[in-house]
Amino acid sequence: MMTNRFHAICVYCGSADNLHQEYLQSAREMGALLAINQIRLVYGGGKTGLMGAVADGCLEAGGKVVGIVPQNLFTSDLIHQNLTQTEVLPDIQRRKARMSELADAFIALPGGFGTFDELFETLTWAQIGLHNKPIGLLNVRRYFDPLLSLVDNALKEGFIYAEHKVLMVHDSTPMGLLKQLNNFCLPAGLERWVNRAQN
Numbered sequence: 001m002m003t004n005r006f007h008a009i010c011v012y013c014g015s016a017d018n019l020h021q022e023y024l025q026s027a028r029e030m031g032a033l034l035a036i037n038q039i040r041l042v043y044g045g046g047k048t049g050l051m052g053a054v055a056d057g058c059l060e061a062g063g064k065v066v067g068i069v070p071q072n073l074f075t076s077d078l079i080h081q082n083l084t085q086t087e088v089l090p091d092i093q094r095r096k097a098r099m100s101e102l103a104d105a106f107i108a109l110p111g112g113f114g115t116f117d118e119l120f121e122t123l124t125w126a127q128i129g130l131h132n133k134p135i136g137l138l139n140v141r142r143y144f145d146p147l148l149s150l151v152d153n154a155l156k157e158g159f160i161y162a163e164h165k166v167l168m169v170h171d172s173t174p175m176g177l178l179k180q181l182n183n184f185c186l187p188a189g190l191e192r193w194v195n196r197a198q199n
Helices: 021-036 049-060 092-102 113-127 145-156 174-183
Strands: 008-012 040-043 065-070 085-089 105-108 135-138 168-171
Touching (some): 008 021, 021 040, 065 092, 105 113, 168 174
Parallel strands (some): 105 135
């Protein structure tokens, strides 16, 4: 167990079936690592894909898992039945807000549109000062390399500032990523984006 600064971490990840086993194993390891370090897992409540794997990994290691579910997805085919706690909210917007409220940090595992949406909304909220919580990518099988290149290009072309790029840390292993999140310090100068100071 490492010394950590977090009581709860929100994990965003894919729920698709028939994924490469390495993705599923890394999600399970991420969940178990949270449990071992007594960090509560907050996630979208699913039982399929990486969502199911991260929850099962945490539960099997004795951890606590909170699922936050929008009403329209609250079905037995999609939602994990054995969580520590499940909250059902009216819509996906309130789901995301509640997940953010409960978390001390955020991790994105590989996923699709929903994961991208949650990740970039979380980054945007940090960019404009709505939270100062660490954000990390678990870059299994180099899945997020194209996204990291996109961020590099956004900086190169002037659409973001240098301090925005470092709002997001990344690592290929759960342990390495958790260490980076523990060591994260908010970059100076974030207020430039709001007040448009150029220096």
